[in-house]
Amino acid sequence: MKKIINDPSNVVPEMVSGLVRSYPQILKQIPGTEAVIRADKETMAGKVGIISGGGSGHEPTHAGFVGKGMLSAAICGQVFTSPTPDQIYEAIKAADQGKGVFMVVKNYSGDVMNFDMAKDLAEMDDIKVKSIVVDDDIAVEDSLYTQGKRGVAGTIFMHKILGAAAQNGASLDEIEELAKKVLPHINTIAVALSAATVPEVGKPGFELADDEIEYGVGIHSEPGYRREKIKPSKDLCNELLTKLDESLHLDSNKKYSLLINGMGATPLMEQYIFSNDVLNWLEQKNIKPAFMKVGNYMTSIDMAGISVTLFELADDKWLDYLNMPVETVAW
Amino acid sequence: MKKIINDPSNVVPEMVSGLVRSYPQILKQIPGTEAVIRADKETMAGKVGIISGGGSGHEPTHAGFVGKGMLSAAICGQVFTSPTPDQIYEAIKAADQGKGVFMVVKNYSGDVMNFDMAKDLAEMDDIKVKSIVVDDDIAVEDSLYTQGKRGVAGTIFMHKILGAAAQNGASLDEIEELAKKVLPHINTIAVALSAATVPEVGKPGFELADDEIEYGVGIHSEPGYRREKIKPSKDLCNELLTKLDESLHLDSNKKYSLLINGMGATPLMEQYIFSNDVLNWLEQKNIKPAFMKVGNYMTSIDMAGISVTLFELADDKWLDYLNMPVETVAW
Numbered sequence: 001m002k003k004i005i006n007d008p009s010n011v012v013p014e015m016v017s018g019l020v021r022s023y024p025q026i027l028k029q030i031p032g033t034e035a036v037i038r039a040d041k042e043t044m045a046g047k048v049g050i051i052s053g054g055g056s057g058h059e060p061t062h063a064g065f066v067g068k069g070m071l072s073a074a075i076c077g078q079v080f081t082s083p084t085p086d087q088i089y090e091a092i093k094a095a096d097q098g099k100g101v102f103m104v105v106k107n108y109s110g111d112v113m114n115f116d117m118a119k120d121l122a123e124m125d126d127i128k129v130k131s132i133v134v135d136d137d138i139a140v141e142d143s144l145y146t147q148g149k150r151g152v153a154g155t156i157f158m159h160k161i162l163g164a165a166a167q168n169g170a171s172l173d174e175i176e177e178l179a180k181k182v183l184p185h186i187n188t189i190a191v192a193l194s195a196a197t198v199p200e201v202g203k204p205g206f207e208l209a210d211d212e213i214e215y216g217v218g219i220h221s222e223p224g225y226r227r228e229k230i231k232p233s234k235d236l237c238n239e240l241l242t243k244l245d246e247s248l249h250l251d252s253n254k255k256y257s258l259l260i261n262g263m264g265a266t267p268l269m270e271q272y273i274f275s276n277d278v279l280n281w282l283e284q285k286n287i288k289p290a291f292m293k294v295g296n297y298m299t300s301i302d303m304a305g306i307s308v309t310l311f312e313l314a315d316d317k318w319l320d321y322l323n324m325p326v327e328t329v330a331w
Numbered sequence: 332m333k334k335i336i337n338d339p340s341n342v343v344p345e346m347v348s349g350l351v352r353s354y355p356q357i358l359k360q361i362p363g364t365e366a367v368i369r370a371d372k373e374t375m376a377g378k379v380g381i382i383s384g385g386g387s388g389h390e391p392t393h394a395g396f397v398g399k400g401m402l403s404a405a406i407c408g409q410v411f412t413s414p415t416p417d418q419i420y421e422a423i424k425a426a427d428q429g430k431g432v433f434m435v436v437k438n439y440s441g442d443v444m445n446f447d448m449a450k451d452l453a454e455m456d457d458i459k460v461k462s463i464v465v466d467d468d469i470a471v472e473d474s475l476y477t478q479g480k481r482g483v484a485g486t487i488f489m490h491k492i493l494g495a496a497a498q499n500g501a502s503l504d505e506i507e508e509l510a511k512k513v514l515p516h517i518n519t520i521a522v523a524l525s526a527a528t529v530p531e532v533g534k535p536g537f538e539l540a541d542d543e544i545e546y547g548v549g550i551h552s553e554p555g556y557r558r559e560k561i562k563p564s565k566d567l568c569n570e571l572l573t574k575l576d577e578s579l580h581l582d583s584n585k586k587y588s589l590l591i592n593g594m595g596a597t598p599l600m601e602q603y604i605f606s607n608d609v610l611n612w613l614e615q616k617n618i619k620p621a622f623m624k625v626g627n628y629m630t631s632i633d634m635a636g637i638s639v640t641l642f643e644l645a646d647d648k649w650l651d652y653l654n655m656p657v658e659t660v661a662w
Contacts, residue, residue: 002524002541004601004637006563006608015600018607022591022625059599193333210333232337260353265596267633268390269346270335276349277337294353296627302598302635306335 001202003302008199012056016076019063023329026067035075035083035091036063043068043327048166048175049095052104052159053088054111055080057196057301058219064330065156070163071328072101079198079301080220082110088118092127100128100172102179104158106151107135108220128172132179134158136186136309138247139216140225150218153261153298154186154309157322160331164321185314187247189240190307192217192224194265196300215239219263219300233270237277240308245285248310252286257322259292259309264299266306271295274306291322297330332533334633339530343387347407350394354660357398366406366414366422367394374399374658379497379506380426383435383490384419385442386411388527388632389550395661396487401494402659403432410529410632411551413441419449423458431459431503433510435489437482438466439551459503463510465489467519467640469578470547471556481549484592484629485517485640488653491662495652516645518578520571521638523548523555525596527631546570550594550631564601568608571639576616579641583617588653590623590640595630597637602626605637622653628661 005011016034020027028039035053038044052062053075062074072095077083092101101122105115112133119129136154143150161182162175170178192214195204205221208214213236216224244250260275262268275294282288290313298307313319336342347365351358359370366384369375383393384406393405403426408414423432432453436446443464450460467485474481492513493506501509523545526535536552539545544567547555562570575581591606593599606625613619621644629638644650 002544002561002635004524004564004567004597004605006565006604011600011604014607015603018603018605018610018625021610022603022606022623057600059603064599193335213333230333233335234337236335264598265633265635266335267595267630268395268627269342269388269632272346272349272353272390273337273342274335274349275353276345279349279352292353294349296599299598301600302596304333304596304633 001197003199005199011199012076012078015056026327026329027063030073030090030094033087033090035073035087036066037073037094038067040068044072044097046099047097048099048170048172049073049097049101050104050162050166051091051095051101053077053083053091054106055082058298060330061156061298065159065328067326067328069167069324069326070331071159079200082108082114085114085117085121088115089121092118092122092129096127102162102172102175103129103131104155104162105131105133106155107133107148108145109147110145130172130176132158132183134183136188137218138187138243139189143218144222145220150222152188152219153259153307154188154311156297157186157257157309157311158182161318161321164324185312186309187244188307188309189243190217190305191215191236191240192303192305194304195221196303198301217305219298221300233274234277237274237281241278241281244308244310248312250285250287255290255313255319256287257291257311257313258289259297260294261298261307261309262296263303263305264296265302265304271306278308290319332528334530336530342530343407343409346387357658357660358394361404361421361425364418364421366404366418367397368404368425369398371399375403375428377430378428379430379501379503380428380432381435381493381497382422382426382432384408384414384422385437386413389629391661392487392629396490396659398657398659400498400655400657401662402490410531413439413445416445416448416452419446420452423449423453423460427458433493433503433506434460434462435486435493436462436464437486438464438479439476439482440478441476461503461507463489463514465514467517468549469518469574470520474549475553476551481553483519483521483550484590484638485519485642487628488517488588488640488642489513492649492652495655516643517640518575519638519640520574521548521636522546522567522571523634523636525635526552527634529632548636550629552631564605565608568605568612572609572612575639575641579643581616581618586621586644586650587618588622588642588644589620590628591625592629592638592640593627594634594636595627596633596635602637609639621650
């Protein structure tokens with residue numbers, strides 16, 4: 001393992017410190033935790049708090065999406081490990097402005113359990129807390145760490161939509177209703193060229209041969225659905241988009257938001273080439289995304305690979321929400 | 332070589348197409364070229380055009396910095412290869428709004444020669460063209476492809492400063508004067524953990540052992556100044572910052588802008604940990620950056636490694652220029 005780190009057991013505190021100190025105008029650390037909150041608390045006044053979090057290793061998710069117009073706070077667990085209920089509880093308290101707090105949780109058993117426990121703690125303080133569990137990965141049902149589908153890159157669309165609604169003054173109940181409506185419209189699928197190396201483990205989570213790829217790998221190196229020899233970008237695109245089409249039933253009369261997401265070690269050169277193939281594929285279906293992003297948004301440490309998210313914009317207001325300006329490190 | 336590409340000899344056209352189609356609100360392609368220009372030409376009206384470019388493989392540089400408030404156009408050469416004079420000439424013509432065009436060139440022999448030839452062509456059309464050659468890499472004097480120091484990540488500060496000045500209405504002569512003043516204040520140095528693989532070559536530009544690093548490597552895998560065993564982030568930081576201090580003579584009474592730049596395959600986790608060490612190192616000198624960025628800005632395809640740029644803000648106006656809003660893909 002060759003990494004720019006100091007102590008493998010101390011990567012999260014040092015990383016959170018580095019992030020917050022690099023962007024003091026946007027972020028500050030919640031004392032005694034590895035959670036971050038907006039530096040400008042005024043931007044949260046009178047609004048529902050939107051929080052998220054999970055294991056670290058997915059940077060810039062989640063902390064990179066904290067800021068005006070998006071998340072109020074984010075909790076950074078140990079690498080690929082759920083944050084503890086007490087840390088989540090501290091983030092809920094810090095994010096609450098008397099209007100309640102809404103939690104965006106990715107569907108991993110540890111996250112679901114710990115966010116639930118934190119909710120119970122907060123409710124004893126009379127803070128109203130609601131949540132959504134995001135499970136956008138269509139690759140496999142049930143997997144390592146998960147019952148049901150996994151929560152992956154499409155989660156950032158949920159962050160953005162709910163953050164914008166909160167900024168516009170939506171109530172906790174309205175945000176819950178919105179989250180439930182949005183959820184089934186976000187679908188993601190990935191292909192991996194290599195696995196991530198967790199610093200404390202020191203070796204990759206799985207091995208792929210020099211000419212091998214695996215479709216459907218999760219963001220913690222959970223198994224996918226098929227291994228085969230590396231293929232041209234066009235063919236990878238066709239495999240992933242065909243799966244998304246089977247799930248979302250793409251329709252040229254509908255609007256879509258597209259996210260092409262690098263997993264950490266995949267250069268932008270490859271991401272743009274892949275984007276070109278995705279746009280060609282969609283064009284053949286007479287679909288042109290109404291909103292689009294390409295880059296490293298939900299990574300898996302140093303994994304090489306790429307994911308595609310399609311989000312059907314079933315309500316025109318959602319496109320406005322995606323386009324609303326934010327003040328974050330990474331959106 | 333395992334990459335998400337189609338044809339190794341066609342990566343640049345497909346990449347440029349993917350980029351432009353992903354961000355049509357910001358970028359459009361100059362017909363018949365692999366150069367891009369602002370989609371909204373109105374933002375250039377009455378202003379000096381600022382253009383840059385060079386070999387591809389450094390994404391998001393240079394095209395990611397085209398947009399209101401920054402570059403007018405950028406030319407994408409073949410991978411690690413200067414763009415041709417005719418492509419640069421087309422970009423000059425497209426960027427010119429009657430006020431002249433200023434070219435930001437990184438110090439590589441091919442780039443310097445081809446941008447000069449394009450300038451000669453443009454001057455025959457009575458377009459006024461001036462330029463600056465950026466050589467911010469303090470690691471080595473003379474190197475593969477270069478006489479004198481190399482132009483690396485600090486170039487994006489030059490793009491930002493000149494783009495802001497042009498946006499504010501500076502004349503071609505004023506921009507030239509500004510560029511000359513800014514140049515010696517930008518210093519960069521890097522450390523590599525692995526080399527880049529050019530698609531058409533198919534193997535890394537050099538080999539490092541599993542536990543080895545090299546200080547001072549360039550953005551095209553040019554040799555650095557020392558190889559040794561991998562060390563903790565703190566020690567890498569100390570090596571690089573000591574060199575920057577020897578060159579810039581850091582002074583706590585002066586203001587600095589800091590760029591921590593990932594080379595393509597280095598995850599943000601490591602970049603934030605390294606940033607924490609850099610900020611600690613600077614704090615011991617009583618220096619707190621007045622402006623800062625962390626991320627993949629000037630990459631070397633899939634190289635693992637990091638660079639540090641310090642830019643002494645000798646004029647307070649430069650900080651305002653850095654903070655001016657822009658509409659680009661990547662700033």
